[in-house]
Amino acid sequence: MYCPSFPLETARLLIRPVADADLDDLCAYHRLPEVVAYLPWTVQTREETREVIEKRKTTVYLDKEGDALALGVALKETGRLIGEMFLFWRSEPNQQGELGFVFHPDFHGRGYAREAAERMLAVGFEDLRWHRIFALCDTRNTASARLLERLGMRQEAHFKGSKLFKGEWNEELIYAVRRDEWLARPSSG
Ligand SMILES: CC(C)(COP(=O)(O)OP(=O)(O)OC[C@H]1O[C@@H](n2cnc3c(N)ncnc32)[C@H](O)[C@@H]1OP(=O)(O)O)[C@@H](O)C(=O)NCCC(=O)NCCS
Structure with missing residues (x-):
């Protein structure tokens, strides 16, 4: 079983399990149509978000293929939860994982998603030693595509x-990076 040692830290962020105390912060963006437009869920009521928190309490370790890490991303400075990161174990024999992310719109455009995503890729490639990590992205979701390219x-x-997808035929992009490519990236020094 793999359970990260929490919190996962970056320069400005702490990535950690979601807690009951995060309810207001999660509701602040789980209720926004523009946030969920390209995510596989719809806007949530406060009660539904409370149920999400209960589910998220179980997605803090990986035991077998099909499991997911679904973690909150908080600002170091204030402790406020501003988004979530997802790492799905998609295939054990092929050592494949999938990355996902969502952030409150007030915190878009500041590089937070990139910072958190880089930390999650390190979990996948360094800790779990996966061979390839992919991400799915609606063609209309240009912010997500830009982020995946920057990664x-x-x-x-x-x-x-x-x-x-939500009653319409999708147009979907798949982005991916292999471990050898990620290790050879310029920023790895
Ligand atoms: C997808 C999503 C997480 C992208 O968030 P984001 O804030 O645009 O992503 P980043 O963290 O990479 O921020 C990048 C922007 O911050 C800017 N930025 C500002 N300060 C920065 C810093 N210190 N470091 C890096 N970038 C910085 C960059 O220039 C870039 O601007 P640009 O997009 O105009 O080129 C966000 O749009 C989102 O939550 N969408 C809703 C949920 C969703 O669709 N998820 C994906 C499903 S596939």
Whole structure:
């Protein structure tokens, strides 16, 4: 079983399990249509977000393929929870994982998502020694595509109508990076 030693730290952020005390911070963006537009869930009531917190309490370790780390991202300076990061264990034999993220719009455009995502890629490649990490992204989600490119992930596929997403046929991009590519990235020194 893999359980990170919490909090995972970056220059400005602490990545850690979501707690009951995060309810207001989570509700602040889980209720916004623009935030969930390209996520596989719809806007949530306060009660639904409370249920999400209960579920998130179990997604803090990886035991087997299919498990996920679903963690909160808090500002070091204030302790406020500003987003969440997801790392899904997609295949044990192929050592593959999937990255996901969501942040409160008030905290977009400051590099926080990138900072947290880089830390999660380090978990996948350094701690778990996965071979490849991929991410899915709606073609309309330009902020997400830009982030994935900044992370050094490459577009590998463009699916047109591969699944029904919120009542419409999707247009979806797959971005990915392999461990060897990630280790050779310029920022690794
Ligand atoms: C996807 C999402 C997380 C991207 O967030 P983001 O804030 O744009 O991403 P980053 O952390 O990489 O921030 C990058 C921006 O911050 C700017 N920035 C400002 N200060 C910075 C700093 N200190 N370091 C790095 N970048 C900084 C960058 O220049 C960049 O600006 P640009 O987008 O105009 O080029 C966000 O749009 C989101 O939560 N969307 C809703 C949920 C969602 O769709 N999730 C993805 C599903 S696939």
